[in-house]
Amino acid sequence: MTHGISMAGYMFVNPGEEILVPSLFWGNYNLSFINAYDAKIKPYNLFKGEGLDVAAMGAELMSEGDKKILLLNFPNNPTGYSPDVREMKEIISAVEQAAKAGKKIVVICDDAYFGLVFEEGIEAQSPFAWLANLHENVLAVKVDGPTKEDYVWGFRVGFMTYGIKGGTEALYTALENKTAGAIRGSISNTSNLSQSLLLEAFDSPTYQEEKKEKFNILKSRYEAVKQAMKNPDYAEFFKAKPYNSGYFMCIELKDGLDADVVRRLLIEKYSIGTISLNNLLRIAFSAVAVKDILALFDGIYSACKELTV
CATH class of the missing domain: 3.90.1150.10 (Aspartate Aminotransferase, domain 1)
Structure with missing residues (x-):
């Protein structure tokens, strides 16, 4: 996950640009974005009462500037909160509204804890599922890995997935090649042993x-x-x-x-x-x-x- 977040920064964040994050966020974002790429972290209020302050997020998306980088992390670290179905719809609607207003938006979905939902009525899908084909101005970037989802601490394997409405084969090929080059230029490759063990696990009938x-x-x-x-x-x-x-x-x-x-x-x-x-x-x-x-x-x-x- 750490390397995936770092690669998202490498691909899409320029020095001095702001990344919109919830007011309660994983501290490693500071290292991954500020220290590594000289970006700025701009928090928006996470909670209003017992739920999400989606309006605060939406206001930041509609603020001055055409390019927006939004980071969504559900279940949230540190709070352990995920949006319910209604809140997820509101989040997606806020992103779509900003995109229709002409904002060019990169949404990084930190899905480190994907699937670990313990209550009825909580949205089980990643925001990526709706963002990937939402609007031509929204590039969704899903970053996840098996560390928490599959309980394999130390394997150090991650995944990056891209989605944008109207995305062509040429576009996705370019994104894939640029991402591969960024990985090659940083850690060369992920452990072949870890990848092989995971593939065996995924294929296991149990x-x-x-x-x-x-x-x-x-x-x-x-x-x-x-x-x-x-x-x-x-x-x-x-x-x-x-x-x-x-x-x-x-x-x-x-x-x-x-x-x-x-x-x-x-x-x-x-x-x-x-x-x-x-x-x-x-x-x-x-x-x-x-x-x-x-x-x-x-x-x-x-x-x-x-x-x-």
């Missing part, structure tokens, strides 16, 4: 069954988080940001608590690892057994209480 088994493990951990967060005591110190999918969820700490101070105390005293993001703590529930979920949140509660006294 592949879907095995993948479903791992999905169910993640879903059981997600359900345990939902159950734990029903504890009314937690509201004294933190509340959950909207979440429904992926590997992570975030809690927002009450005013007066420093997330990084809480994070350090959790490591030093409670052996609990989190990531601090301003006044949020990102929690990787995907890596916590169901039996330990309650202890995880009780530990966070205790650390917050200790720092408040």
